Amino acid sequence: MKSKINKCIQNSVENYTRVLQDDVLQDNIQKIVTTSIAAFKADKKMLLCGNGGSASDAQHIAAELSGRFYTDRPPLYAEALHVNSSYMTAVANDYGYEATYARMIEAAGREGDILIGISTSGNSPNVVKAMQKAKEIGMLTIGFTGKSGGKMKEICDIMICVPSDDTPRIQEAHILIGHIICQLIEEEMFPNV
Numbered sequence: 251m252k253s254k255i256n257k258c259i260q261n262s263v264e265n266y267t268r269v270l271q272d273d274v275l276q277d278n279i280q281k282i283v284t285t286s287i288a289a290f291k292a293d294k295k296m297l298l299c300g301n302g303g304s305a306s307d308a309q310h311i312a313a314e315l316s317g318r319f320y321t322d323r324p325p326l327y328a329e330a331l332h333v334n335s336s337y338m339t340a341v342a343n344d345y346g347y348e349a350t351y352a353r354m355i356e357a358a359g360r361e362g363d364i365l366i367g368i369s370t371s372g373n374s375p376n377v378v379k380a381m382q383k384a385k386e387i388g389m390l391t392i393g394f395t396g397k398s399g400g401k402m403k404e405i406c407d408i409m410i411c412v413p414s415d416d417t418p419r420i421q422e423a424h425i426l427i428g429h430i431i432c433q434l435i436e437e438e439m440f441p442n443v
Contacts (some may be wrong), residue, residue: 265412265419266426272413279427281408282392283434289364289390290439295327297359299351299380300368300394303421305332307368307394307428314432323440331355331380351380361388369393370420372400372411381405394427396420 269275286296296315298308308330315328331354332338341350355365365384367377372395381391381402393399393406397413412423 261416262419262422265414265416265423268413269423269426275410275413275427278408278410279430279434282410282431283438285390285408286364286431286435287438289362290326290435292362294360294362294364295329295358296364296366297329297331297355297389298366298368299331299377301374301376303417304368304370304374304377304394304424305330307421307424308366309333310425311366311428311432314429315435319429319432319436321436321440321443323436323443326435326439329358331358348375348379351376352383355380355383355387355389359384359387359389362390363387364390364392366392366394367402367406368395368424369400369402370396370417370424372396372398372402378402378405394424 298312300308312328312330315326331351338350341353345353359365365380367381369377372393378401382405384391385405391406392408393402394410395402397411397415399409399411403409410427412420414420
């Protein structure tokens, strides 16, 4: 069993090394930080969505921004779209699961807001539809996916394509990148806190 544990850890380290060496990915992290700061300074909000583990990542990143990361500073308006279970189940029942996030984007999204959609495949129908609706509204669309980018690659303004096809490794990198983004936003926006 120890060899299996070591193999899992080694696979994760190798994936992080690929992320570390991916200049395009790192440039896109910088773009996300600068555009997010501009949006927050313009009194805009960040909305996030995903399914399963990606929904957890969306909620985690939203909590880091709206609560705090390292420092005790003013909150930023960031919210994961799935946290209202009554809304999610009602819309899924009445309109279909694929409409859940797009309908909330229609209600809450405004021009200049940001939508981060998280999908390891880049093909989750409800996330893709949310991205399409966000583009119609004039929101900045950011995708967190795996290597191929899936359908989201054609929709998103900025893409984080983790160079892997392995779902757990992709998700590990997504939360690492989410933490980096939260840290840099906090440091740049609140340097004296």
